[in-house]
Amino acid sequence: MIKILIVEDEEPIANLIRMNLVKAGYQCEIAPDGEEAANIIQERTFDLMLLDIMLPKLNGYEVLEYAKAVDIPVIFLTAMGETQQKVKGLKMGAEDYIAKPFDIAELLARVETVLRRYQKTERHLVFLDIEIDTDSRTVMQGGHPVDLTTKEYELLLLFLRNKNRALYRETIYESVWGGEYSGRGRTVDLHVQRLKKKLGLEEHIAAIYKVGYRLIV
Amino acid sequence: MKLSWKLFFITTPVFIIFLTLFGTWIIQENFQSSLKQEVERCMVENQMFQNSYELTKNALSEDQLEQASVRKIVESFYRRKGEAYGNARVLGAGWEVLYQDNSLHIEHHIMDALDSEHNVGYEIVQKEDQFYVIVMCKSTFGDYIETTKNITEIFDDRTDQYSRYQLGVLTVASLAGFSILFVLFFVMRNMKKLSRATRQFARGKYDVRVMIRAHDEIGTLAEDFNWMANAMNMQMQQLQNEVQRQEEFTAAFAHELKTPLTSIIGYADTMRQMELSPEERDMCADYIYRQGKRLQSLSYKLLEMTLAGKQDVDSKEISVPEFLQEIQKIVCVSLEEKQLTLYVSAQEGMIFGDRELLASVFINLIDNARKASEPGKSIWVTGMALPGGYSIVVEDEGHGLLPEELSRIAEPFYMVDKSRARKEGGAGLGLALCRKIIELHQGSWQFESEPGKGLRITVLFGLPEVTGRKHKRMRRIKRRELARKGRHAGKIGVIE
Known part of the structure; x- marks a missing residue:
């Protein structure tokens, strides 16, 4: 299991x-101030830290120094939209930053990107009789290899990493194809249809009216 | 052309012309009087000669007269006198020379002017660059007596004086000119300093000052310049502070806005994307509601602050004991909830201001005291009539503040303990609002605190009757009093 430390003094945001x-x-795990965060990472190891900048006792930049000492990748959470602060954080060795307020999908995507960069994502994903090895990018179903295009493979990974989550068409488009979603094309729907057919997931990938799709477990 | 050269070229010729005219006049007057003296002396000499001549001639009998020549006669009284007049001539009625002292012969026309009424005349004649005064008179014997005197010396004197005077004028004028030039250069150096400083100031070097120690108009101008520069610096500083305060406020406000917004957007996003259990959904909804409320209270407080800044104070006399009792009624419920005791005491007295706004100040201050106090503690509100006004003190037994916290507590959105302030529902604007209202009432306040020993806030109001100049003086006295008190009490933040 991947362990993430959330350092945030605003309780509602930490819980969210x-x-x-x-x-x-x-x-x-949640640390409500900088000092506690510094203490916790001395005791236990984490795969990632989400770090607020304006914290009581020790500020985010100071906590970042502790995190670097024990090799924990850090994503800054910042309410200050100022470029300087972002640059300062990144220069000091943060992996990424998320500006408040943020979309949940954005949060998850950035967390995953950083984890992948550190090869800390689970390399072996299993769903029903489907097995995915992210290292060799191979998909097996019932012990037989399945031939998927790159986009179909990315789409499958996205569904498996967001089980039970309603994925908006724009979210899907942006994370698989990249770029701005125009809202008109049928690309997303066509690829989802093909993926469902290839893996026999008609029962599990449900279309949500006017929204997108959800992988039901 | 530079001012110094202008003045030099104007004053020097004027000087020269004026001095020349004046000097010429003096010399001429002098010369005229010398000449007149000389002429008079010659007249007297001529008269004496005539007298001697006539006396001698009268003394002679007719026979003797016919035998004696004029030369003999003249020589006889010359002998008697012991010396010669010199340059004397005696002419007969037909202009024939009867006697002559020397060979000097000068043409003149005095005899033409002599008649029965005027029997003496004189003329000043130039002969070969020598000047002579010639006096001629007609004796009672019908012959003419002419005496001559060389007065070239007087003319030479005049010429001499002229040339010496011209030299003097030139020297004085050039000396004066150069001293004007020198003085002006000195003055202009200061002027240049000033103008250089002004240019530098205009180019944005605002710390430039002029060092001129002269006690003249330039010195005063320099002082005025420095004074203006200081005043402008102070004003700019004030403006900059204001801008900075505004920027800080905006930044803090954006931060305060983003925090509840993040929760609201995040939880709503979660709810629309995820199938949640009823408990989870309730939790999300509760967070959205509470953070929404927080935004609401923030916007209310902000609105109040803006209004307090713009509002004209609806000033009325307020009786303090009555006013404090009213506030006690408003706050007592929330204090009882936390088992806090409020002691209110007030001396008879009046303050002048907007009842609603002032009430919100003291409700805020008491509320802050409530938030800082543990259950079972007490809060005191004390009103005291002072010679120059009225003071109301709010004192608690809460956790107190560090000096560095004390200096910042009236800043918008500053919270000593953020998470606790949030739990208590604070937006961090209470004291900023109080400060605005107190400023609006021309009041002042001061804080005294020690960590763990509570906080004491003194709010001072001026007397209502005191207005204008007197009012300013009162405030100055009040400020001085505060400063003095501040020195005794140690760590105090005075904000006005």
Whole structure:
């Protein structure tokens, strides 16, 4: 299980992040101030830290120094939209930053990107009789290899990493194809249809009216 | 052309012309009087000669007269006198020379002017660059007596004086001119300093000052310049502070806005994307509601602050004991909930201001005291009539503040303990609002605190009757009093 430390003094925001990360299959812990965060990472190891900048006792930049000492990748959470602060954080060695207010999908995507960069995502994903090895990018169903295009493979990974989550068409488009979603094309729908057919997931990938799709477990 | 050269070229010629005219006049007057003296002396000499001549001639009998020549006669009284007049001539009625002292012969026309009424005349004649005064008179014997005197010396003197005077004028004028030039250069150096400083100031070097120690108009101008520069610096500083305060406020406000917004957007996003259990959904909804409320209270407080800044104070006399009792009624419920005791005491007295706004100040202050106090503690509100006004003190037994916290507590959105303030429902604007209202009432306040020993806030109001100049003086006295008190009490933040 991947462990994430959330350092945030605003209790509602800390709970919000925890709730969503837990649902996405991560294990989470909350530190309400900088000092506690510094103490916790001395005692236990974490795979990632989400770090607020304006914190009581020790500020985010100071906590970042502690995190670097024990090799924990850090994503800054910042309410200050100022470029300087972002640059300062990144220069000091943060992996990424998320500006408040943020979309949950954005939060999860950035968490996953950083984890992948550190190869801390689970390399072996299993769903029903489907097995995915992210290292060799191979998909097996019932012991037989399935031939998927790159986009279909990315789409499958997205569904498996967001089980039970309603994925908006724009979210799907942006994370698989990249770029701005125009809202007109049928690309997303066509690819989802093909993926359902290839893997026999008609029962599990449900279309949500006017929204997108959800992988039901 | 530079001012110094202008003045030099104007004053020097004027000086020269004026001095020349004046000097010429003096010399001429002098010369005229010398000449007149000389002429008079010659007249006297001529008269004496005539007298001697006539006396001698009268003394002679007719026989003797016919035998004696004029030369003999003249020589006889010359002998008697012991010396010669010199340059004397005696002419007969037909202009024939009867006697002559020397060979000097000068043409003149005095005899033409002599008649029965005027029997003496004189003329000043130039002969070969020598000047002579010639006096001629007609004796009673019908012959003419002419005496001559060389007065070239007087003319030479005049010429001499002229040339010496011209030299003097030139020297004085050039000396004066150069001293004007020198003085002006000195003055202009200061002027240049000033103008250089002004240019530098205009180019944005605002700390430039002029060092001129002269006690003249330029010195005063320099002082005025420095004074203006200081005043402008102070004003700019004030404006900059104001801008900075505004920027800080905006930044803090954006931060305060983003925090509840993040929760609201995040929980709503979660709810629309996820199938949640009823408990989870309730929790999300509760967070959205509470953070929404927080935004609401923030916007209310902000509105109040803006209004307090714009509002004209609806000033009325307020009786303090009555006013404090009213506030006690409003706050007592929330204090009882936390088992806090409120002691209110007030001396008879009046303050002048908007009842609603002032009430919100003291409700805010008491509310802050409530938030800072543990259950079972007490809060005191004390009103005291002072010679120059009225003071109301709010004192608690809460956790107190550090000096660095004390200096910042009236800043908008500053919260000593953020998470606790949030739990108590604070937006961090209470004291900022109080400060605005107190400023609006021309009041002042001061804080005294020690960590763990509570906080004491003194709010001072001026007397209502005191207005204008007197009012300013009162405030100055009050400020001085505060400053003095501040020195005794140690750590105090005075904000006005």
